[in-house]
Amino acid sequence: MTEPDLNLLFALDVLLAEKSVAGAARHLGLSASAMSRTLGRLRETTGDPLLVRAGRNMVLTPYAEGIRARTQNAVFETRALLRPAQTELNISTHEQLFTLRANDGFVEVFGPALIAEAAAIAPGITLRFAAKPEKTPHPLREGLVDLEIGVLGEMGPEIRVQALFRDRFVGVVRKGHPLAQLKEVTTSHYSEWKHVVASRRGALSGPVDDALAEVGLTRKVAAIVPGFPAALAVARATDLVALVPASFLIHRSAVAELSVFELPVKTRGITVSLLWHPRTEGDPAHRWLRTFVRDVCQRLLPEN
Numbered sequence: 001m002t003e004p005d006l007n008l009l010f011a012l013d014v015l016l017a018e019k020s021v022a023g024a025a026r027h028l029g030l031s032a033s034a035m036s037r038t039l040g041r042l043r044e045t046t047g048d049p050l051l052v053r054a055g056r057n058m059v060l061t062p063y064a065e066g067i068r069a070r071t072q073n074a075v076f077e078t079r080a081l082l083r084p085a086q087t088e089l090n091i092s093t094h095e096q097l098f099t100l101r102a103n104d105g106f107v108e109v110f111g112p113a114l115i116a117e118a119a120a121i122a123p124g125i126t127l128r129f130a131a132k133p134e135k136t137p138h139p140l141r142e143g144l145v146d147l148e149i150g151v152l153g154e155m156g157p158e159i160r161v162q163a164l165f166r167d168r169f170v171g172v173v174r175k176g177h178p179l180a181q182l183k184e185v186t187t188s189h190y191s192e193w194k195h196v197v198a199s200r201r202g203a204l205s206g207p208v209d210d211a212l213a214e215v216g217l218t219r220k221v222a223a224i225v226p227g228f229p230a231a232l233a234v235a236r237a238t239d240l241v242a243l244v245p246a247s248f249l250i251h252r253s254a255v256a257e258l259s260v261f262e263l264p265v266k267t268r269g270i271t272v273s274l275l276w277h278p279r280t281e282g283d284p285a286h287r288w289l290r291t292f293v294r295d296v297c298q299r300l301l302p303e304n
Contacts, residue, residue, distance in 0.1 A: 006078070008045060011038045013075045015051065016068045019058055069141055073158070076143065076279040089284035095124035098289050101139055102149040103132045105228040105248050106272075114296050122288075133200065140277045147289060148275040160276050164294055165247070165301050167270045169208070171261045172235050172242040172249070179241065180259035187217055187264045194222040196240040198231040208243060211265035232258065245270060250300055 011028065018024045025035035043049055048063040060068070107129045118125050130145060135153035139145035152161055171190065173179045179189060191212060197204065204221050212218060219241075225231050228244045235242035236257050243263075249255050274293060280286040 004045065005041075008038070008042055009071070009078065010075060011035075012042055012050075013071050015039065015042070016060060016064055016071055019051065019060060021051070021058070072141065073277075073279070076277075089288060091122045091125070091285075091288055093124060094122060094285060096285055097126045097128060098146045099128045099130050099144065100147045100149060100293070101130045101132050101145040103227060105245070106149055108229055109248055109250060110297055110300065113300060114293065117296055118292065140275065143277070143279075146276065146280065146286060147293065149293070150272060150275075151270055152273050152275070155275060158278055160278055160281060162274045162290065162294070164272045164274050164297055167245045167247045167272055169243050169263060169267050169270075170246045170249070171263055172232060172244055173259050173261070174236055174239070175257050175259050177239060177259060179261065182261075185261045185264050187212060187215055190241070190264050191217040191219045193239070193241050194220045196223040196225060196231050196234040196238075196242050197221050198225055198228045198242070198244070200226055206243075207267045208263065208265060211267055215265070247272070247301060 011024070014024045014027050015021070018027060021035050021039055022032055024030075025032050028035065030038070039051065046063070049061055050064045051058045052061055053059075111129060115127055118127055130139070132148075132150060135150070135155070137156040137159055140148055140159060141156070148155075149164065155161075171179070171185065173193075179185055179193065182189060197206070199206075202224055204224065209219065222240055223234060225234060228242075228248050231242040231244060232248065234240055246260075249258075249260055274290055276286065276290065
């Protein structure tokens with residue numbers, strides 16, 4: 001049986017990314033005619049056209065779309081295998097930029113400690129925090145992000161996951177709010193006040209509303225904001241009640257002018273996790289990053 005030409009794998013990866021023979025040729029430093037011949041070989045090898053014309057542009061066939069992520073992963077794995085093995089890591093002299101994808105709340109709570117401690121023990125390390133507008137495995141698969149931090153969503157079977165800490169929701173109101181004067185906030189107390197909801201997607205309801213519905217109650221949502229830091233700011237300045245993860249309140253500055261209370265209904269806890277792509281599984285620098293983030297976060301949350 002004839003072994004496949006692995007050079008075709010790298011050409012296939014570029015073609016699927018560029019969706020253009022001319023673009024792939026420029027990327028690989030080939031002439032357009034040479035790239036066209038390579039596409040012909042790929043079509044013969046795969047038995048699929050891969051790229052077809054749609055008006056003035058070229059588009060991927062359904063088969064090509066289906067193998068795009070697998071092709072990219074195979075190229076990443078191949079390049080990793082053919083690199084010299086790095087068995088020792090001196091983190092005090094190591095230089096690398098790591099991109100961490102996390103929501104604003106995590107960066108606000110844990111970012112300062114992560115940045116300060118990394119600067120102290122690994123001055124050559126730069127931590128870049130990227131925005132997280134939605135849950136998608138795309139940044140990890142594309143190599144745009146080294147580590148994702150958050151609640152696990154539909155990330156794909158190949159993504160590695162490690163629990164970072166457990167969290168729960170609590171209620172928050174401004175100091176002096178009538179709810180802050182109560183020894184225990186009941187469902188009736190909770191539902192008679194207006195609320196501010198934090199939701200990236202603009203959702204009006206969540207698990208707490210389901211729990212209230214079970215006892216025949218509803219809450220009035222007066223405002224929706226895109227994140228928990230904004231919800232805290234609204235609660236601090238108004239009579240609206242906010243619902244936030246308890247981890248957002250670990251710093252005294254976060255609870256200044258605020259009063260925190262336990263919810264009168266039971267909601268499921270949240271598990272915040274570390275997520276990464278398997279191509280970085282054995283990389284010593286990435287292993288250090290995962291351990292470093294976990295240790296710093298768990299130190300700030302001693303109960304976890």
